[in-house]
């Protein structure tokens with residue numbers, strides 16, 4: 001079998017013990033070009049070397065602040081610039097969020113992710129979110145928030161409140177980014193990711209497929225995530241959920257095998273990261289999801305709704321886990 005490996009760049013510092021292997025875009029693209037069975041075998045082997053392949057982590061997701069966002073992300077139902085079915089709502093109350101977290105815990109989720117439709121949080125808003133984090137932590141759950149771009153000092157406040165993960169997706173290849181979003185730059189995303197990491201919070205970062213990007217763009221996104229030092233702890237791979245009223249409402253669905261190849265490439269390039277099969281599961285068959293788990297996906301959103309769109313009713317997921325002999329962790 002073809003063994004494509006990342007390039008080991010020799011460190012100029014002779015004292016540095018473990019040189020960091022870097023993936024070039026062409027190396028990741030070469031993974032995509034493998035015969036599917038070779039790619040899946042290799043991804044599954046890497047998965048087994050680093051994780052129990054029968055275990056899947058489950059995170060619940062809730063939208064704590066919906067709609068009315070200033071940004072123009074052309075896939076998003078929450079941008080104020082497009083006329084979508086999503087209505088603008090105020091920031092939720094701490095008590096309401098806590099009740100949702102309790103329910104998610106009872107259903108078996110181990111991590112509670114809170115999303116806000118903001119370019120970035122204002123200080124007063126951040127203060128409310130830190131209270132939510134403290135309360136959810138006190139239930140014994142891991143916490144994750146996704147609030148947009150952070151200013152200096154904000155990540156430290158989140159860390160102090162006990163935040164475990166910050167989700168901030170690179171979303172797509174840097175070269176394709178301005179065809180999707182113009183109100184902020186790809187480098188802004190990297191800047192927030194650095195702030196999160198420097199504050200000692202675990203990074204959750206991935207992207208969306210099926211926005212009209214090329215295979216090279218997909219490979220570049222995987223390479224970029226893999227070359228972060230270290231790679232994100234958690235890598236959500238979203239399949240575009242086309243939202244009526246957005247510029248991407250009529251995008252043609254990405255071929256399932258291309259989605260699967262991306263999961264496999266992400267697993268190989270980021271052996272120790274949790275790869276999350278994220279948005280888009282609602283329209284995937286059980287068989288497609290099983291292939292994604294085989295290819296190395298080992299985390300899902302376990303809740304009936306994502307931020308504004310449907311996900312999967314939890315007993316459908318439970319049945320799938322039973323059929324596949326998967327254990328929730």
Ligand code: SAM
Nearest residue numbers: 075076117118146147148169238239240241279
């Ligand atoms: N406003 C914050 C931000 O942009 O980081 C947090 C919320 S934003 C909705 C979180 C992520 O959801 C986006 O980065 C994107 O990857 C994903 N997302 C949003 N709409 C989506 C859609 N229609 N289909 C798939 N993924 C989507």
Ligand code: DTB
Nearest residue numbers: 115146236278279306307308309
């Ligand atoms: C991520 O990568 N996917 C989640 C979470 N992080 C916040 C969001 C998916 C949103 C799907 C479209 C919606 O429900 O609005």
Ligand code: SF4
Nearest residue numbers: 069071073076079117
């Ligand atoms: Fe706003 Fe985030 Fe949606 Fe972009 S993806 S419009 S920043 S909520």
